[in-house]
Amino acid sequence: MSAAxxxxxxxxxVNGVPRSATxxxxxxxxxxxxxxxxxTGTHVGxxxxxxxxxxxxxxxxxxxxxxxxxxxxxxxxVTTVEGCTRPDGELGHVQQAFRECHGLQCGxxxxxFVTTIxxxxxxxxxxxxxxxxxxxxxxxxxxxxxQNIVASVLRAAELRAERA
Amino acid sequence: MTxxxxxxxxxxxxxxxxxxxxxxxxxxxxxxxxxAAFVRSPHAHARIxxxxxxxxxxxxxxxxxxxxEDLDGxxxxxxxxxxxxxxxxxxxTAYALAKDEVNHVxxxxxxxxxxxxxxxxxxxxxxxxxxxxxxxxxxIEAARDGELLVHEDVPGNVAAHMVQSRGDxxxxxxxxxxxxxxxxxxxxxxxxxxxxxxxxARWDADDASLRVYTSTQASTSVRAALAARLELPPDRVEVxxxxxxxxxxxxxxxxxxxxxxxxxxxxxxxREVKWAEDRREHFVGAAHERGQxxxxxxxxxxxxxxxxxxxxVWHDNGAxxxxxxxxxxxxxxxxxxxYKPGAYRAEFFSLYTNTVTVxxxxxxxxxxxxxxxxxTMDAVAAYLGLDxxxxxxxxxxxxxxxxxxxxxxxxxxxxxxxxxxxxxxxLEKLKKLVGWDEFEAFRDEARAAGRRVGIGLACYVEGTGVxxxxxxxxxxxxDGSVVAATGLTTQGQGHKTVFAQVxxxxxxxxxxxxxVTTGDTRRFGYAVGTFASRAAVxxxxxxxxxxxxxxxxxxxxxxEALEADPRDLEIVDGVVRVVxxxxxxxxxxxxxxxVAVLANPLRYAFDREAERATQFGGPVDYSKxxxxxxxxxxxxxxxxxxxxxxxxxxxxHAAIVETDPDTAEITILRYCVVHxxxxxxxxxxxxxxxxxxxxxxxxxxxxxxxxxxxxxxxLNASFMDxxxxxxxxxxxxxxxxxxxxxxxxxxxxxxxxxxGVIPGSAVLASAISDAEGFxxxxxxxxxxxxxSLRLARESR
Ligand code: FES
Ligand code: FES
Numbered sequence: 001m002s003a004a005x006x007x008x009x010x011x012x013x014v015n016g017v018p019r020s021a022t023x024x025x026x027x028x029x030x031x032x033x034x035x036x037x038x039x040t041g042t043h044v045g046x047x048x049x050x051x052x053x054x055x056x057x058x059x060x061x062x063x064x065x066x067x068x069x070x071x072x073x074x075x076x077x078v079t080t081v082e083g084c085t086r087p088d089g090e091l092g093h094v095q096q097a098f099r100e101c102h103g104l105q106c107g108x109x110x111x112x113f114v115t116t117i118x119x120x121x122x123x124x125x126x127x128x129x130x131x132x133x134x135x136x137x138x139x140x141x142x143x144x145x146x147q148n149i150v151a152s153v154l155r156a157a158e159l160r161a162e163r164a
Numbered sequence: 165m166t167x168x169x170x171x172x173x174x175x176x177x178x179x180x181x182x183x184x185x186x187x188x189x190x191x192x193x194x195x196x197x198x199x200a201a202f203v204r205s206p207h208a209h210a211r212i213x214x215x216x217x218x219x220x221x222x223x224x225x226x227x228x229x230x231x232x233e234d235l236d237g238x239x240x241x242x243x244x245x246x247x248x249x250x251x252x253x254x255x256x257t258a259y260a261l262a263k264d265e266v267n268h269v270x271x272x273x274x275x276x277x278x279x280x281x282x283x284x285x286x287x288x289x290x291x292x293x294x295x296x297x298x299x300x301x302x303x304i305e306a307a308r309d310g311e312l313l314v315h316e317d318v319p320g321n322v323a324a325h326m327v328q329s330r331g332d333x334x335x336x337x338x339x340x341x342x343x344x345x346x347x348x349x350x351x352x353x354x355x356x357x358x359x360x361x362x363x364x365a366r367w368d369a370d371d372a373s374l375r376v377y378t379s380t381q382a383s384t385s386v387r388a389a390l391a392a393r394l395e396l397p398p399d400r401v402e403v404x405x406x407x408x409x410x411x412x413x414x415x416x417x418x419x420x421x422x423x424x425x426x427x428x429x430x431x432x433x434x435r436e437v438k439w440a441e442d443r444r445e446h447f448v449g450a451a452h453e454r455g456q457x458x459x460x461x462x463x464x465x466x467x468x469x470x471x472x473x474x475x476x477v478w479h480d481n482g483a484x485x486x487x488x489x490x491x492x493x494x495x496x497x498x499x500x501x502x503y504k505p506g507a508y509r510a511e512f513f514s515l516y517t518n519t520v521t522v523x524x525x526x527x528x529x530x531x532x533x534x535x536x537x538x539x540t541m542d543a544v545a546a547y548l549g550l551d552x553x554x555x556x557x558x559x560x561x562x563x564x565x566x567x568x569x570x571x572x573x574x575x576x577x578x579x580x581x582x583x584x585x586x587x588x589x590x591l592e593k594l595k596k597l598v599g600w601d602e603f604e605a606f607r608d609e610a611r612a613a614g615r616r617v618g619i620g621l622a623c624y625v626e627g628t629g630v631x632x633x634x635x636x637x638x639x640x641x642x643d644g645s646v647v648a649a650t651g652l653t654t655q656g657q658g659h660k661t662v663f664a665q666v667x668x669x670x671x672x673x674x675x676x677x678x679x680v681t682t683g684d685t686r687r688f689g690y691a692v693g694t695f696a697s698r699a700a701v702x703x704x705x706x707x708x709x710x711x712x713x714x715x716x717x718x719x720x721x722x723x724e725a726l727e728a729d730p731r732d733l734e735i736v737d738g739v740v741r742v743v744x745x746x747x748x749x750x751x752x753x754x755x756x757x758x759v760a761v762l763a764n765p766l767r768y769a770f771d772r773e774a775e776r777a778t779q780f781g782g783p784v785d786y787s788k789x790x791x792x793x794x795x796x797x798x799x800x801x802x803x804x805x806x807x808x809x810x811x812x813x814x815x816x817h818a819a820i821v822e823t824d825p826d827t828a829e830i831t832i833l834r835y836c837v838v839h840x841x842x843x844x845x846x847x848x849x850x851x852x853x854x855x856x857x858x859x860x861x862x863x864x865x866x867x868x869x870x871x872x873x874x875x876x877x878x879l880n881a882s883f884m885d886x887x888x889x890x891x892x893x894x895x896x897x898x899x900x901x902x903x904x905x906x907x908x909x910x911x912x913x914x915x916x917x918x919x920g921v922i923p924g925s926a927v928l929a930s931a932i933s934d935a936e937g938f939x940x941x942x943x944x945x946x947x948x949x950x951x952s953l954r955l956a957r958e959s960r
Contacts, residue, residue, distance in 0.1 A: 040191075108189060139890070144855055150891065
C-alpha cells in the first residue's frame, strides 16, 4: 500500500467564512474542522457518535461531525462553537447562559452542548424544564451532572428572547 | 467588581475562553506534529512469540515502528511503582512497551509514528504479533482462588495483604449480644473523563531541552519521572498540563507508557510527536476502579451501638500496581465514616487479575467503604426494628469529641484524626430536607395507588486536603495586574477562579485583575498534584500565604513612599491607603501598580513604568542601597502550605426511589445532599462539584459496570455499551450545606471534589432495599438484576 491516497477538495462555508482543504475521502468532518481548518473548538469525545461533543450545525441542523466524512458535506454551511458568538465577538446567548449558570466545568463537552442547544432553541424557543432536559439528552457530560446545563438551556431561551 | 470576592458565587474567569472554542486541550495543539498510534494486546494473558512488521514497513507516511527491543536505557525498564508500601510485598508494574508477556487486553506492544493518525493506524493494522496463550485470571473469585496466576512469581495473586486494628474486634464481636454477617460486592467502573489522555512532545536539539504537554493531574511529577526515565537533567524538561477535559483520578497516574514513549520518540526522531487517546484505548488501556468483595462481621448491643466491627476486603487491582495500594487502604480506613465502630479490625487482600490496572477514580475506595458501613448500619437497624437514622445517630462521633482519633493510619501515612464536623446537625438537616419523618405517609399513598417506593440514606466522612504540600507564587505587575501560579493542575474545578478569589482577598485587588496559572512547571516547579480533594486546601492556603507576603512587602514600600506606618495602611481596590481614608486623598494613597514600580529599581527605561523606576527617575535617598538589605526586587513572593494531617469533610445523602412492581425499573424520585466541606471559597463551584459527583455516584449505582468475559475481553468498551448517565438519568439534586471551618488551615477549607460520589451506591442500595423489603448487597443494580433477585426470592 505505498500508493498515496486519492485526495479531494472540500469547500465549506464555516461560521460565515468560505474555507477549503484537500483531504482523503476517509477524513472525518471532525478531523477536517479540527486539524485541516484548525478550528479546534469542536471536540472529539468518543468518535463513535454517542457523546455529542463533536456536534456542529450543518445547514442549521445539528450533526455529529465524527460520523460524517468531510467530502459528504462539500458545499454546506457549517456552524461550530466558534461561530456561536455574537457578531461583535461577545458571548452568544447560549454561551452567556452557560457562563451565568455555571453550565461547564472542564469545558470539553461544552461545544457540543452549545451547538445542540443553539439549534434546539430555534425550533423550540421557550422550553419547559422537562423539555430542556430532553433537549440535551443526547450529549454526555462527565463533570456537571447536567443540573446547571438544564438551567443554562432555560436561561439561554430568556437571553435569546431578550436579544431578539 | 469589588475585592469582596472570597466566599462569593462569582462567575468563572476561565469560561469565556472555553465557551468560544478557544480552549487548548491536548489534541488542539501541535498541528504539525507526527502522530503516534499503538498496537495493543487483543489478549488478556499471553506470551509474545514474535512481532512481524514486514507488511507494515512500506505504508506511505510511516516514520517509525518501535517495540520493547528499541527502548534504550531506562526507557526500557519497568515503569515506576509510584507509592511503595511495606504491605505491598509483590508490587508489579508494566513496561512502557510489553516485554515478552502481556497481562491485559489493551497493553501496548508496539508504537507507530507516522505523518498522521489515519496512517499510523493503518500501519498498526499491518503489524502481526504471534502469541502463546496463557490462561487468564478474570474476576475477584478467580484471583482469590489462586489456582491460575497472573504473574507466575506472585503466589495466590496477592499483591498486598494488610491488617489494621484498634482493640480486639474479634473478641468484642464474640461478646456482643447480637452479631450479623454481610457479604457485599461492588463492580468495576472508571473515571471516564470526556477527554482521554494525550501527550505532545517537542525536543529542541539546539537548546537540549524537552517540552511535553500532557493531559495529566500531576505535571511536576511527570517532569521528574520523565527526567529520570529519559535520563535528562530535570531543568531541561518542561511539562505543561494544557486545558484538561476531566480527570477524576485516572490522570493522576504517571508516567503512563505513552507519557514516556511519545517524548522518547520525539527526542529520537528530532520531530514533534503527538498521541491523543481514543475512547476504546481509554477503556482498555487506562485504568478502572471500584471492584471489591467484602465480608463484614458486626457485633452490637440492643440499642444498635456497634461494639465490634471486622471487615475483610478482596480488592481487584488489575494487572499491575503502579499506584500502589492506596485504594484498599482508603476503603478500610474511610469505611468508618462518622461512626465509632467500637473495636475495629480491617483486613484486605489486593489481588491481581488479567484486566486493566486499577488506580483511584473519584472517591478512591471511599464509595466501597461507605457501601460496607452503610449496608451494615441498615442491617443493624432492620435486625433491631429501629429507624435507620436512629441507629446512625447513636453511633455518631459527637461534635464535642473532636478532634477524634481513630487510632489507625490514613492514606497519607499519618494518624487518622478527624479535625471537625457536626454529624448530628448534618443528619438533622438531611432529615428535614428529604422529609424523612413524613415518608411513611407518602409510602402509604403510593402503595394505595399500586406504586412501590422506598427511602434510603447514607453518611460519609472524607479525608481531604492530604499533604505533603503545595506552593504558590504571586506577583504584582507594574500595571497593577496580578499574576499567580501554583504547581498542581486543573481539570475543570475552576481553580483559576477560586485561587484568584483567594489572592484577590488577601491583596485587596479586584478578582478580575488576577490571572492564575496551574500545572505548568515553567511557572511553578514544586507540586504534588490534584487528587483527594486537596487543591483548595493545599494551593488555596499556599497562595494565601504568598499573597500575604506580597501584601506585607507592598505595605512596607508604600509606607516609605507615603511616610506612614505600614500598620496604618490597607489595600482597597488595588490602592494602598491610610486605613479609612477615602482613596484619592492627596498624599494619602498610592496605587499598587506604583508600589510594584518602586519595588524594582531599574537602570534602563523601556516603557513608561520602567522610566519611573530608573534610579535616575526621581528623588532618591543616597544613604540606602537601591534594593534594601534582605529584600529582593519586584513585588512578588512564594509561599507554601504543608498540613500536619488531612482535613475531614462530611456529608449525608438521602434518596427516594420508585421500583416498578412489574418491570423492576428503578426511578429516583428525589435525591438530597447535605454536605460540610468547611469554609466555602465559591459556593457555586462547590455545588457544581457536588452535582458532578452525584451523577457519577448514580452512574456507579445503577448503570456503569465493566463487563469482562471469561477470556478477559472487555465487552462494553464504548459509550454505546458502557452506560454513562445522560441528563435523563441524573435526578434533580437538592442540596443544603453546613460550614464547619477546619481548624487545621488558615482559610478553614476542607475540599469538596470527591464528596458527591461517595455515598451513591450506599444510598441507592438503602432506598431500593427499603422499597423491595429485602437487602441489596451487590451494586450496581440494573432492572434485570432486580428482576432476577425478586424471582430468586419468590422461588425460595
Ligand atoms: S465524538 Fe462524535 S459523538 Fe462523540
Ligand atoms: S464539563 Fe467536563 S465533560 Fe462536561
